[in-house]
Amino acid sequence: MNLNTSKGTGNPIDRVEGKLKVTGMAKYASEFKVKNLVYAQGINSTIAKGRITAIDTAEAEAQPGVLAVITYKNAERLAQYDKDLHPLSTTSIQPVLQSDQVHYYGEYVGLVVAETFEQAQYAARLVKYTYAQETPDIDFEASKGKAYTPTEQSDYSRGNVAEGLAEADVTLDETYVTPIEHHHPMELHAIIGSWNGGNVQAYASQQMIDNAATTIADTFQIDKKNVRVMSPYVGGGFGSKLAAKQHVILALMASKAINRPVQLTVSRNQMFTNTNLRQRNEQRIKIGAKSDGTLTALSHDTLSHTSTYEQYQEACGTVTKMLYKTPNNSVTHRLMPMNLQSPFAMRAPGEATGSFALESAMDEMAFKLNMDPIAFRIKNDTQVDPSNGKPFSSRLLNECLRLGAKEFGWENRPQKPASKSEGNWLVGYGVSAASRRAPYMKTSAKVILELKNDAVWATLQMDATDIGTGSYTILAQTVSEYLDIPVEQVDVELGDSEYPVTPGSGGSWGAASFANGARAACEQALKDLKDKAGETAATTTVALMKAAQLSTLEAEGTAEPDEEYKAHSVFSFGANFTEVWVDKDTGVFRIKRMLNVASCGKILNPKTAFGQIIGGCVMGAGMAIAERTEVEPNFGNFITRSFADYHVPVNLDMANIDVVYLPEEDKIANKMGIKGIGELGITSVAASIANAVFNATGKRMRDLPLTPEKIF
Ligand code: MOS
Missing domain, CATH: 3.30.365.10 (Aldehyde oxidase/xanthine dehydrogenase, molybdopterin binding domain)
Structure with missing residues (x-):
């Protein structure tokens, strides 16, 4: 059957551009044929803090094919931040090569442009920098003293958490840590940029075309009408391509200088330092509950780092404001400046990490209360968003949990941790609830x-x-x-x-x-x-x-969006179920199976939607079992600088994932009844895995990733 002969939404048709992609016909940013094209290579700083005292470009400039070596000394002046530490957004200007200052290891300090890619790469290695180095802030513990409330602060509270905790029969106070992570879409960040005497044209791998045009126009102080950005195919983004980054500006700056189109690719190695990251978070959760499981208080305090020149906060507490009914709630976010690159949104920013803390804590609390973790969540369900008093447009979280329990065989879960085994393997089941805003x-x-x-x-x-x-x-x-x-x-x-x-x-x-x-x-x-x-x-x-x-x-x-949309809280909901097997002697564990039950409005195409959810599950599993970018403690560079050392799950880790959609059309969300899927998929996956490891072993995992040596 040729599925693509069908009409309308709701059918699992094949991707209409699938053939173009698998035959290599779909063009990505760096693949467009542009006449007179030349190639650029960015140069990265080798200190984390200080200033450049001397640059020797002579040898690089003398190489065959080299057309320009651009550094802060000869770069054109771009728009500058009004002040340090401004809040970062998807349309923020991206000044680059504007001063001798170095803010983090790997910051761009130069660009070589040459006739060929190889010539540019080779010459880039010959530019010599001398630095006056200062001691960088690269230690998380030492930086805590500098924590501050962000300018666009997102603290929230209702009721009184201290009173709510005092009323509780059972309380919990735990801190959950998630490490620095990187996005790494398959397609590298890249641009072919042509200045064209002020009629800018950019083939660039970007998620948001209009925002990219704004960033280019604002950084060069030109009219946005004269900027054309094209990105017909994008090989993944995960948030890293939401904004036009400095390489976009570098390529256009070079094109303007030499009057030819310039291709610039951010190498896989540079994607660790020049395209943002998910920062390390420490999240402290406090919960109070009556002995029947009724929540009396819930608080969520997040400490994150940002760069020394921009503020980015991942709103980890978002989920905690709205997911459960409790009269007393507080959420805070604090930032500390460090000599690391600016963080930025990575798939489900806030929810992916926030739900690890909240849904692990809810599991811990259920255990303390001697309640089933699903029953505990259902007990504290709410059909009204407690953070703003608006009804949810639809909220089928309980249905997701109940259906998932049935499909997964939750009744086979041992109540007592470390009490079920298969040969030398301890077997455990974990569950978590997921919620993700469904904006329109x-x-x-x-x-x-x-x-x-x-x-x-x-x-x-x-x-x-x-x-x-x-x-x-x-x-x-x-x-x-x-x-x-x-x-x-x-x-x-x-x-x-x-x-x-x-x-x-x-x-x-x-x-x-x-x-x-x-x-x-x-x-x-x-x-x-x-x-x-x-x-x-x-x-x-x-x-x-x-x-x-x-x-x-x-x-x-x-x-x-219409008035009805604005009068409601619009979220997608879901539940994650995981079974893990943990080796009794080594702590090596296997994710045996996962089930995701999703309630996200009308499913336009079950096949592409399935891809979104399982992709989210794999990324959530990566967060739980593998991903971690390590900062080198002396120099402040990242030790993990390639896929050889930045680990992600492989097929063997992800043997068996099932997805079930609740049939739903949310007509309050929008006329077609659609709600978002992509970021729901990753949300709370890590907690369901950590909760399963607890059920298998009795060991609570509050520090991601969960590697075997932490288990016993
Ligand atoms: Mo997403 S992190 O808004 O691409």
């Missing part, structure tokens, strides 16, 4: 209809991106549904700033926003056709085109 943002789209051979063909255009998530496919399905034409008759064109503006891919708002934008464009097209057709019995799109005597029609539409 203003989105525009254009649809072009053509009548050819008695059929209507449609082209959809929007600046949305497909970062591997399936945007092309769900948008083809959406247009097919609203115009009532087969999917094969729909072309989707994405990732170009000349197309209508969307919020881009991020924050799990892509599917809901893009699809509703496409819907709005189709509805506008049909309305225009009906207006032009006048009195007619025609109902199909083909008949309407004929009645209106049109061979082609263009229409634009915009979708945005």
Whole structure:
């Protein structure tokens, strides 16, 4: 059966761009054919703090093919931050090579441009820097004294946590630690940038086209109208490509200087230092409960680090504000400046890490109360978001937990830890609840209809991106549904700033926003056709085109959240179940199986949605069992600088993952009933694994990753 002959959303059709990808026809940022192209290589600092006292570029400049060596001495002056430590956003300017100061190990200190990639790489090694080095802040414990409240602070409280804890029969106070992690999408960050006398053109691997154009325009102080950003295919991002980073600015700066298009790729090695990271978090959770399991207090205090020049806070406490009913709640976030690069959003920023702390603590509490952890969560369910008093648009968390328990065989879980075994393996089951905001943002789209051979063909255009998530496919399905034409008759064109503006891919708002934008464009097209057709019995799109005597029609539409959306709290929910086997002698463990039950509105395409959830489960497992970027304690560089030493799960670790979707359409969330999936998938996965390890061994794991030597 050729699944792609179907119409509309809801069908598990193959990716419409799948063939282009597997045959190498889909072009990624660095693969576009651009005339007169030259190559650049960034140079990284080899100290973590200090200043550059001398630079010798002579040898590099004398090499064959070398066109320019750019350092802070000859770089053009760009827009500068008003002050140090400004809050970082996806449209922040990205000044680079503006001073002799070094803020972290690996910061860009130069760029070599040459006729070939190899010439640029070779010459980059010949530029000699002399530094006046200072002692960097690279020690987490020592930096704690400098902790401060961020400018855009997100502290929250209701009731009185101290009183709530005093009323409790059982209390808990524990700290959970997650290490520095890196994103590492398959496609490296890259750009082919052309200055073109001020008509900037950039093929760049970016998640948010419009924001990238803003960053470029603001950094160079030019009109955004003169900036075109194209990113038709993106080989993954995970948040690292939300903003245009310094390499984008470097390439354009070089292109302006030598008047040729410049290709710049951030190497895998440089992706550890030049494209952000997920910072280390220490999260302290306090819980109070009555002996029947009723929560009386819940607090969540997060300590993170940021760079010495920008503020980024991962809002780990977000989940704790809204997930459970408790009258007394408080959430704080504190930052400490360190000589490490700026952190930034990594898949489910806040929820992925926050849920590890909260859902581990809830499991600990259930154990202290001698309650089943599912029953404990259900006992404290709420249909109203306690952080703002708004009803949830829909909240099927209890249903996820109950259905998951049934499907997973939760009744086989030993109540007592370390009491179930298979040969030399201890067997344990873990559960966790997941919640992730399901944002929906203003989105525009254009649809072009053509009548050819008695059929209507449609082209959809929007600046949305497909970062591997399936945007092309769900948008083809959406247009097919609203115009009532087969999917094969729909072309989707994405990732170009000349197309209508969307919020881009991020924050799990892509599917809901893009699809509703496409819907709005189709509805506008049909309305225009009906207006032009006048009195007619025609109902199909083909008949309407004929009645209106049109061979082609263009229409634009915009979708945005309505009052009902704003009056509700809109979240996706889910439950994770994990079975682990732990070797009694060595602590080596295996994730035997995982089940994710997800409630995330209408599923536009079960196949691409499945990919999103299992991808999230694998990334959550990576967080739990493998990922950790280590800071070298003397120099402040990262010890983990390649995939040889930055570990991620492999197929053997992830033998068996199942996903179940609760049938749901959330019409309050948006007209099509869609809620986000991508970031729900990773949320609380790590806690379900840690909770399973506790159930297997009786050892509580509060410090990720859970490596065997920590278990016994
Ligand atoms: Mo996501 S961390 O907003 O790509």
